[in-house]
Amino acid sequence: xxxxxxxxxxxKQLVGIVLVSHSAAVAASVAxxxxxxxxxxxxxxxxxxxxxxxxxxxxxxxLISAAAASADRGVGVAVLTDLGSxxxxxxxxxxxxxxxxxxxxxxxxxxxxxxxAAVVTASAGADLAAVEAAAAEAYSYRxx
Amino acid sequence: MLDADFFRRWMTVTAASVxxxxxxxxxxxxxxxxxxxxSNLKRGFTAVVATLExxxxxxxxxxxxxxxxxxxxxxxxxxxxxxxxxxxxxxKALGDAAEVTEEQFADAxxxxxxxxxxxxxxxxxxxxxxxxxxxxxxALSGSFAAARAAxxxxxxxxxxxxxxxxxxxxxxxxxxxxxxxxxxxxxLLIAALEEAAGx
Numbered sequence: 001x002x003x004x005x006x007x008x009x010x011x012k013q014l015v016g017i018v019l020v021s022h023s024a025a026v027a028a029s030v031a032x033x034x035x036x037x038x039x040x041x042x043x044x045x046x047x048x049x050x051x052x053x054x055x056x057x058x059x060x061x062x063l064i065s066a067a068a069a070s071a072d073r074g075v076g077v078a079v080l081t082d083l084g085s086x087x088x089x090x091x092x093x094x095x096x097x098x099x100x101x102x103x104x105x106x107x108x109x110x111x112x113x114x115x116x117a118a119v120v121t122a123s124a125g126a127d128l129a130a131v132e133a134a135a136a137e138a139y140s141y142r143x144x
Numbered sequence: 145m146l147d148a149d150f151f152r153r154w155m156t157v158t159a160a161s162v163x164x165x166x167x168x169x170x171x172x173x174x175x176x177x178x179x180x181x182x183s184n185l186k187r188g189f190t191a192v193v194a195t196l197e198x199x200x201x202x203x204x205x206x207x208x209x210x211x212x213x214x215x216x217x218x219x220x221x222x223x224x225x226x227x228x229x230x231x232x233x234x235x236k237a238l239g240d241a242a243e244v245t246e247e248q249f250a251d252a253x254x255x256x257x258x259x260x261x262x263x264x265x266x267x268x269x270x271x272x273x274x275x276x277x278x279x280x281x282x283a284l285s286g287s288f289a290a291a292r293a294a295x296x297x298x299x300x301x302x303x304x305x306x307x308x309x310x311x312x313x314x315x316x317x318x319x320x321x322x323x324x325x326x327x328x329x330x331x332l333l334i335a336a337l338e339e340a341a342g343x
Contacts, residue, residue: 058180058220084310085222091263092216092225096232 014044015122015131016071019115020064020081020090022057024050030112034119044122046115047071059085061092065099072101076128078118079104080135082111103128109135145243146341151207152196153340159189161332172325176312180221181325188219188227204244208235222310223326226260226273227333233259250284257281264309271305271312271319273326280334288338295334299327 017034021027027050035043049067052058068077077100081087090106093099105128107114114135121134162169166182173181192211201207212232215224234256238244244252257277266272276298283294300323307319310326 052220056220058184059224060220061217061224085220085225088222088225088263089216092229095229095259095263096213096216 012125013073013075014042014125015075015128016045016047016068016073016077017115017118017122017131018064018067018071018077018079019046019048019050019111020059020067020079020086021048021050021111022059022082022086024048024055026050026082030115033112034115037116038119038123042123044119045071045073046119059089061089061099064090064093068100068104072104076103076105076131077101078107078122078128078131078135080107080109080111080114080118105132107132107135108139110138113138113141145245146204146249147243148202148204148207150340151204154336155189155192155196155207155211157336157339158333159193161336162186162189162329165329165332169325169329172323172328176307176315176319176322177325178221178311181223181329184219184221184223185227185329188215188224191215191218203238203240203242204249205235205238205240208232208238211235222264223273223329226264226326227329229263230256230260230277232256247285250281253284254281266309269305270309271302271307271324271327272309273324273330275299275302275305275324276327276330276334280330288341292331292335292338295331299323299331302327 019027019031027048031046031048035046047067047070049063052060053062071077079090081090094106117138118131118135122131162185166186170179170182173179192214195210195214199210201210208231212228216228234252237252237255261274266274268274268278276295279298280291280295283290302324304320306317307313312319
């Protein structure tokens with residue numbers, strides 16, 4: 001899936017990643033971690049959307065919509081979330097139909113591990129389905 | 145028949161009621177949640193009333209769609225997308241009619257409640273808002289007063305239940321013995337119908 005990455009001529013647009021956490025600090029830190037682990041070269045756009053508009057703990061539909069618009073390069077946006085209201089808010093925005101870029105998907109994946117897998121995969125030029133599969137696969141990595 | 149004015153009153157009465165009961169909702173949310181249900185809903189419904197005044201939607205469906213959108217945008221907790229989806233889906237089901245019958249409203253609200261169950265994955269008995277909304281919808285074809293009584297009974301009936309959804313579910317058996325804040329606020333929303341109708 002990585003052969004298209006960085007190929008000369010028609011530069012491939014990368015899938016965008018949005019990280020939604022109840023905490024602005026968590027979203028920003030996981031974005032930094034995932035981008036750092038994706039290594040050098042071109043990395044996929046990764047936009048954190050953490051906390052509420054006024055800086056509190058919670059989920060902001062406005063921040064999520066803005067992050068998705070900013071991460072969108074026209075080839076899809078993968079959204080990863082942490083707990084409860086983050087999941088519900090993204091699902092509600094997707095149900096609205098016009099709040100998020102076309103081809104935006106809520107990815108069912110663990111937040112930190114899934115974010116790393118998604119950013120590495122997206123940065124390699126993979127399409128949205130492959131990014132989603134890589135993030136979801138992080139659930140199968142056991143720590144025992 | 146129910147017109148846009150009725151649905152605006154429903155939202156205004158709900159906002160006043162949430163405002164009045166915000167502290168109680170937050171107190172209910174303290175032992176089993178994160179103690180923000182009252183303040184979150186108050187912020188949401190205050191925004192709903194302000195938006196309805198400014199944009200003055202003129203059909204029942206449009207009133208509820210706009211109100212739901214505001215809740216999703218402003219609440220900041222899980223109750224935002226849940227109540228937002230309830231109102232939007234209900235509004236969508238009402239279409240663009242200028243007036244709707246009480247039967248049409250009951251059917252639309254049922255579609256809204258179904259959408260909330262699909263979004264949150266909760267069923268009756270999970271100690272959530274669904275435990276007030278489902279009996280309310282079942283009683284709604286009788287009268288708003290019957291719906292109000294059913295919602296209040298449903299909310300009270302969450303006390304002995306163990307939470308299976310949301311943050312309260314992490315508490316396991318310790319969630320038993322507390323009335324669910326979401327079911328309580330849902331009962332306020334349903335009770336507001338009766339007052340909006342002037343019954």
